[in-house]
Amino acid sequence: FNRNVRAVVFTVxxxxPLMQKGGSLILNGSIAGSTGTPAFSIYSASKAAVRALARSWVLDLKERGIRVxxxxxxxxxxxGLVELAGDTKEAQDGLASYxxxxxxxGRLAAPSEIAKVVTFLASDDSSFVNGAEFTADGGQAQV
Incomplete structure (x- = not known):
């Protein structure tokens, strides 16, 4: 919660005070915030909290024209993901395959694919997108 919630609140x-009208806050959530994840209940709760913060901040910041x-x-x-499996390449590859x-x-996301979603939300192309949660998960949370 310190990293995923408290740090987000303090950073925002x-x-x-540095943001101008038309600015965009983009918060890092996870599909774990809306799906069950064995052995990751606290992580899941922290990401659900981030989503809840965004819903409220949309309303708090509407007069300033800042999107969230x-x-x-x-x-x-x-x-960071593969290291959850331990130090051996075999264990890391096994986790990634699973x-x-x-x-x-049928595959994991590349970091650049997630970055493209962030880039869209930071751009004027998303000027009417506010309060949304963009799920970039290859369809995992949909099935």
Whole structure:
């Protein structure tokens, strides 16, 4: 909760005085915030809290014209993810393969694919998108 909720609140508090009308806050959620995840209940609750913060901040910031959205990735092939399995390449590959088997598209996300969603939300192309949660998970949370 310190990293996923408290740090988000404090970061937004410090960023808001620097933001101008038309600015965009993009919060990092997770599909774990809306789906069950064995052995990750606290993580899941922290990501659900981020989504709840966004819903309220949309209303709090409407007079300032600042948009708030959440990007909720599914499993993304990062060092942090595979290290959950331990130090051996065999264990890390096994975890990545297992997680990919849960995704209808059949693979994990590349970090650049999640970054493209963030880039869209930061751009003027998304000027009428506010309070949304963008799920980038290869369809995992939909089935």
């Amino acid at each position: 508090q410090k960023a808001l 959205n959440v990007v909720s990735p599914g499993a993304t092939l990062t060092t 997680l990919a088997s849960l995704v209808p598209i």
